[in-house]
Amino acid sequence: MTAYATTGTLLALSLLAGSAVAPRAATPDPTPPAAAPRLVGYDSCAEALAGLRAAAGAAVGPWGFGAGWRTGVADDVAMPAGAAARPQSALPPGAGAKAGSAAPEHSTTNSHEPGADEPDLVKTDGRRIVVVSQGMLRVVDAASRVVTGRLDLSAGESGRRWWPESSxxxxxxxxLVLVRPAPEVVAATDRPLDPDRPADPDRPTSPDRPEGPEGPEGPRLLLVDLAGRPTVVGTYRIDGSLLDARQTGATARVVVRSQPRLSFPYDERRSDAERTTVNRAVIARAGLDAWLPRYEWTAGGERHSGRVGCDRLSRPATTSGTALLTVLSFDLATGRLGDGDPVTVASDADTVYGTADSLYLAGAGGAGWRPGWGGMRRPGPERTDIYRFDTADPGRPRYAAAGSVPGTLLNQYALSEWQGHLRVATTRAGSAAGTESAVHVLARRGDRLTETGRVDGLGRGERIYSVRFLGGTGYVVTFRQTDPLYALDLTDPAAPRLTGELKINGWSAYLHPVPGDRLLGVGQEADDRGRAQGLQVSLFDVHDPARPARLARHHVPGGGSVAEFDPHAFLFDPTTGLVALPLNTGGVRLLTVTDTGIADVGTVTLPQGGAASRSLLIDGRLWAVSDTGLAVVDPATARGLAWLPWT
Known part of the structure; x- marks a missing residue:
């Protein structure tokens, strides 16, 4: 049966080895906004320390490295200005394989690319459903509709009042359960390193010697055996915050973002210049242990600790020294996690995009943050730096290439690898129109990602709200008052071009392919002044790239759906046309995409006031997932069949 498609110089490098104006096609810019951020390694730990100190000293200001960050570890709660406001990695159609040939037909996580699964709140292999909710992992037998196992994910955490976020x-x-620390746990364990501690650049090189009196402060990874009662067989913890993860086969790669563990004093009697000088003195006294992430891992009765070594650290030619990205690799087929075989880059990112054989890390480029109107801003032109890693083989990824494009990304759907090229959609400010967007096509040339062509001038005065690349075609939605849907022909990487445009009120925040050269958009209706009027699902006919058209729409006045911001919540079954959307009112709206339009099946209302967050299909039955339990529903009628409350 077939699953439903939801739809260093040295060692470091070898280890990494008004839209009325028509958009225009453009040739590559002979003067790119900045040098491509190719990675180089450090010849020694002393060189690494000197480089990180110098870069961080140049980036620090009177308030530290970012808005509101004066002291302490900038963990999950301290992200660059604007990063938290953007939707987190959007995630759509990926057809996952069943656990075995006898497993019932079932849906899979709505992931961006096939062969690169993404973490979510719920997973199924057709036989069992595994859910993480309110600090608990639960296993449900799909055939008997019985909860067969529970595991407290908060065990060992003290003083919590909120459930940790898990996937x-x-x-x-x-x-593999990814557990972010609960907010009050982060605060309780926030103990910055002593800036007066003597710096020893050579001590950090031993991976067997834990650094500092405390252990790592960041996300926990739990390897859970589900063969019987759910049992933790391995754990891993590392400094920093969880950015994202991807899984290909049995290999999971987890990306962690960390910032220097420094304490910047604050004295309101000092001027900004004086505070900056004091902060630079703190950086000048700090050792490598302030930057390199510490980790701990267990397997059975074993416990190991260490820290990422300088031989695993690389950097772009220009770095701010304010953030590090670490890629961890784990073999889920074994009974332990090990040390994660870390690879670290002295750079920043907020977007992870993966395919079956590539991993991309992307984020705003520039040398640090500066205060400005509307919050902290980067000096110089906006740009996005992109790093590609080769993940075709299991184990540690190899660094392959890096590049840079002007503008900023919306989310992971603004990136797409196809036939050896990377397409990137960005919005940038600074033009006469205020903002405009573009799609850039990049090719690998040695260790560089070099632009071969682009289409720019999209949505002048607007910004990107959604992107979808499907083979040689790209679709971009921009919005301010109306919703232009742009269709682009990207088959020739040297001459990408705009082929068509459709203007309607409202916007689509997520785009999903539908059989028959059609596209489904999930977003908001808007009035003529651009004010949101409620959930809107639009069906577009895109068979003629020059004339995209809307065939039908479904409107829920005043409504909304988490699927607008997290495509993991979107479910589509191409065999029946079923669409399931969790509503902000708590239920699940069921629709059917037909040959001629969109039919409303009905709304699933959960008992006990449950608010649905996900839905999945197993053997023709819909399961709605909420914090209070699971509902089993007939997807053809929206009629409830069973309710499994969490106990």
């Missing part, structure tokens, strides 16, 4: 990946009888 998981699944491989056979193993689940």
């Amino acid at each position: 998981l990946l699944l491989h056979g009888d193993r689940a």
Whole structure:
């Protein structure tokens, strides 16, 4: 059966080895906004320390490295200005394989690319459903509709009042649970390193010696055996905050973002210049242990600790020294996680995009943050730096190439690898129109990602709200008062071009392919002044790239759906046309995409006031997932069949 498609110089490098104006096609800019951020390594730990100190000293200001960050670890709660306001990695159609040939037909996580599964709140192999909710992992037998196992994910955490945020990946009888620390746990363990501690650049090179009196402060990874009662067989913890993860086969790669563990004093009697001088003195006294992430891992009765070594650290030619990105690799087929075989880059990113054989890290480029109107801003032109890693083989990824494009990304859907090229959609400010967007096509040339062509001038005065690349075609939605849907022909990487445009009120925040050369958009209706009027699902006919048209729409006045911002919440079954959307009112709206339009099946209302967050299909039945339990529903009628409350 077929699953439903939801739809260093040295060692470091070898380790990494008004839209009325028509958009225009453009040739590559002979003067790119900045040098491509190719990675180089450090010849020694002393060189690494000197480089990080110098870069951080140049980037620090009177308030530290970012808005509101004066002291302490900038963990999950301290992101660059604007990053938290953008939707987190959007995630759509990926057809996952069943656990075995006898497993019932079932849906898979709505991931961006096939062969690169993404972590989510719920996973199924057709036989069992694994859910993480309110600090608990639960296993449900789909056939008997019985909860067969529970596991407290908060065990070992003290003083919590909020449940930690969790997600998981699944491989056979193993689940990798990714647990972000609860807010008050982060605050309680926020103990910056002593800036007066003597700096020893050579001490950090031993991976067997834990640094500092405390252990790592950041996300926890739990390897759970699901063969019987759910049991933790391995753990891993590392400094920083969880950015994202991808899984190909049995290999899971987890990306962690960390910032220097420094304490910047604050004295309101000092001027901004004096505070900056004091902060630079703190940086000048700090050792490598302030930057390199510490980690701990367990397997059975074993416990190991260490820290990322300088031989695993690389940097772009220009770095701010304010953030590090670490890629960890784990084999889920084994009974332990190990040390994660870390690879670290002295750079920043807020977007992860993965395919079956590539991993891309992308984020705003520039040398640090500066205060300005509307919050902290980067000096110089906006740009996005992109790093590609080769993940075709299991184990540690190899650094492959890097590049830079002007503007900023919306989310991971603004990136797409196709036939050896990377397409990137960005919005940039600074033009006469205020803002405009573009799609850039990049090709790998040695260790550089070099632009071969682009289409710019999209949505002048507007910004990108959604992007979808499907083979040689790209679709971009921009919005301010109306919703232009642009269609682009990207088959020739040297001459990408705009082919068509459709203007309607409202916007689509997520785009999903539908059989028959059609596209489904999920977003908001808007009035003529651009004010949101409620959830809108639009069906577009895109068979003629020159004339995209809207065939039908479904409007829920005043409504909204988490699927607008997190495509993991979107479910589509191409065999029946079923669409399931969790509503902000708590239920699940069921629709059917037909040959001629969109039919309303009905709304699933959950018992006990449950608010649905996800839905999935197993053997023709819809399961709605909420914090209070699971509902089993007939997807053809929206009639409830069973309710499994969490106990």
